[in-house]
Amino acid sequence: MELSHESFHKLLRLVDPSGTNASQNYEKLRTKLICFFAWKRCENPEDLTDRTIDRVARKIDDGEEIGNVTAYCRRVAGFVLKEYWDESSKRQSILEELQTGGQLVLDPRIAPDESNHSELSERRLNCMRQCLDNLSPDNRGMITEYYHGEKRAKIDKRGCMAKNMLISKNAQRIRIFRLRRILAACVNECLERASRT
Amino acid sequence: MCSDLRLSDDLMSRYLLGELSEAEQDWVEEQYFEDNASFERLLRVEGELIDSYVRGELSEHERGKFETYFLTSPHQREKVEFARTLFRATAEKGSAYPIDAKAVQSHAIPWWLTLRSSMASVSSSIRYMAGALAMVLILVIGLMWVQNARLENQLNTVRSEMLRLKEQDLKNQAEKERSHLERSRDASGRAPGSLQNLAPFTLSFVLTPGLVRGIDEPRRLVVPPNIGIIQLQLEVEQASGYRSFRAVLRSEDGDELWSQSRLQPAPINTGGFVVLSLPATFLSNGSYLINLFGRGSAERVEEVADYHFSVMRE
Numbered sequence: 001m002e003l004s005h006e007s008f009h010k011l012l013r014l015v016d017p018s019g020t021n022a023s024q025n026y027e028k029l030r031t032k033l034i035c036f037f038a039w040k041r042c043e044n045p046e047d048l049t050d051r052t053i054d055r056v057a058r059k060i061d062d063g064e065e066i067g068n069v070t071a072y073c074r075r076v077a078g079f080v081l082k083e084y085w086d087e088s089s090k091r092q093s094i095l096e097e098l099q100t101g102g103q104l105v106l107d108p109r110i111a112p113d114e115s116n117h118s119e120l121s122e123r124r125l126n127c128m129r130q131c132l133d134n135l136s137p138d139n140r141g142m143i144t145e146y147y148h149g150e151k152r153a154k155i156d157k158r159g160c161m162a163k164n165m166l167i168s169k170n171a172q173r174i175r176i177f178r179l180r181r182i183l184a185a186c187v188n189e190c191l192e193r194a195s196r197t
Numbered sequence: 198m199c200s201d202l203r204l205s206d207d208l209m210s211r212y213l214l215g216e217l218s219e220a221e222q223d224w225v226e227e228q229y230f231e232d233n234a235s236f237e238r239l240l241r242v243e244g245e246l247i248d249s250y251v252r253g254e255l256s257e258h259e260r261g262k263f264e265t266y267f268l269t270s271p272h273q274r275e276k277v278e279f280a281r282t283l284f285r286a287t288a289e290k291g292s293a294y295p296i297d298a299k300a301v302q303s304h305a306i307p308w309w310l311t312l313r314s315s316m317a318s319v320s321s322s323i324r325y326m327a328g329a330l331a332m333v334l335i336l337v338i339g340l341m342w343v344q345n346a347r348l349e350n351q352l353n354t355v356r357s358e359m360l361r362l363k364e365q366d367l368k369n370q371a372e373k374e375r376s377h378l379e380r381s382r383d384a385s386g387r388a389p390g391s392l393q394n395l396a397p398f399t400l401s402f403v404l405t406p407g408l409v410r411g412i413d414e415p416r417r418l419v420v421p422p423n424i425g426i427i428q429l430q431l432e433v434e435q436a437s438g439y440r441s442f443r444a445v446l447r448s449e450d451g452d453e454l455w456s457q458s459r460l461q462p463a464p465i466n467t468g469g470f471v472v473l474s475l476p477a478t479f480l481s482n483g484s485y486l487i488n489l490f491g492r493g494s495a496e497r498v499e500e501v502a503d504y505h506f507s508v509m510r511e
Contacts, residue, residue, distance in 0.1 A: 028233060028236075032229065032230055032236055034272070035236075035239075035240070036226065036230075038270050038272040038273055039212070039213060039267075041215075041266065041269040041270060042270055043269075043270055043271065044270075045270060045272050046272075070230050070231060071227075071230065071231070073230075074226060074227070074230045121278075121282070124278065124279075124282045125282050125285060125286060128282045128283060128285075128286040129286055129289075132286055132287075132290070140290075143283075143287065144287045144290045146287075147248075147283065147284060147287040147288075148287060148288065148290075173241060173245070174241065177237075177240070177241040177244055180244055180283070183283065184279055187279065187282070
């Protein structure tokens with residue numbers, strides 16, 4: 001069932017009664033649901049998220065009183081998850097296969113078989129290079145230095161960087177995390193552009 | 198049990214690796230659904246976990262859990278690919294940052310940052326206990342400081358009172374002598390009220406050390422006429438540390454005018470007074486300095502204090 005215009009607006013009003021941050025709050029809720037299903041090892045977290053939101057919207061249309069829409073969505077997501085696991089023996093066999101490690105990349109230090117993924121990997125790498133170049137010199141330097149080096153030397157260097165920037169290690173981690181997010185969005189956009197051309 | 202939980206980085210890592218009980222998972226999910234900041238932290242911990250996996254820094258156990266639990270959806274595998282690509286791209290750029298022992302040492306992290314970081318890895322109950330202990334210590338130190346300040350005030354009040362009483366006592370003595378002399382004069386037939394031919398009186402002043410010539414205003418001694426003896430009470434800290442004192446009176450130009458040795462202190466607690474009695478004729482209008490020397494138990498003589506004052510004769 002697709003979310004109707006009216007249902008969607010009702011949901012937005014519940015997510016943010018003031019209406020000032022409704023779309024942001026909705027996106028945040030949607031992201032949390034996707035992560036929830038992904039962390040629960042679901043193959044298609046976006047589909048399950050849509051299923052969850054559809055059910056919540058249906059309940060709103062039916063006139064159900066919902067106080068805390070976030071908590072309600074989480075409860076509905078729990079039911080959707082249960083159904084997902086109950087659905088088919090195919091998932092069970094995938095689980096069994098995963099447990100024996102049949103299809104997984106076991107050692108990240110060994111590059112995965114790039115014969116099937118080489119083109120995508122190269123495109124991704126080129127996009128990453130462009131996106132890194134798009135960052136300001138300070139941000140580019142910071143993220144480059146943060147990930148450079150091995151083990152103890154890397155840890156010591158990160159400590160020096162934080163001290164030079166007059167920030168704590170925790171603040172440094174938060175900044176790096178935000179830069180990663182910017183890079184992730186940039187790389188995704190770059191890959192989409194590349195696939196359209 | 199969940200009321201004892203705290204959304205630490207360690208708990209979030211264990212959540213992502215599927216190592217929590219169902220109740221614990223429910224609790225974590227409630228936290229990040231209700232609180233955006235917790236969700237952001239969880240995403241950050243996930244990123245760092247993925248980085249560690251890509252760089253081969255996870256333990257055997259963690260890597261096993263990561264691969265069997267975390268990597269089971271394309272969504273998660275995409276995140277790992279992103280991290281791998283980031284790792285490659287940043288490695289290409291190399292590092293302009295010098296890594297040697299001196300550089301690391303010269304950039305030593307302040308102790309309070311190290312302490313804060315290390316506290317983050319300590320279990321929550323120990324942190325709470327340490328925090329409570331710190332608060333108790335701060336409270337105790339605060340109370341001690343307040344008590345100390347109060348006692349200090351009381352001590353100063355007592356000292357001032359003693360000084361005032363001593364001055365009052367001396368004034369009373371002077372007044373008695375004056376009355377006695379007046380009565381004697383009356384008896385001998387001389388006109389009352391005329392003090393020109395009377396024996397001189399004693400006038401006392403208290404001097405404190407530590408004034409700096411040229412900067413602080415020296416104590417001004419106003420000397421009425423017919424004062425024969427000027428008694429200077431020199432306040433001395435740690436008077437009990439000396440067996441005797443020697444005082445030297447100097448003019449403004451530094452010339453020695455008068456001195457007296459073997460002066461004994463009149464102790465008050467650890468401080469005290471050294472009393473000099475000077476003929477008033479020694480002190481005309483002008484500025485003066487008294488150097489006070491102390492003789493210790495080993496016969497060593499050392500300068501104890503200086504006293505600046507000025508005299509104005511009425």
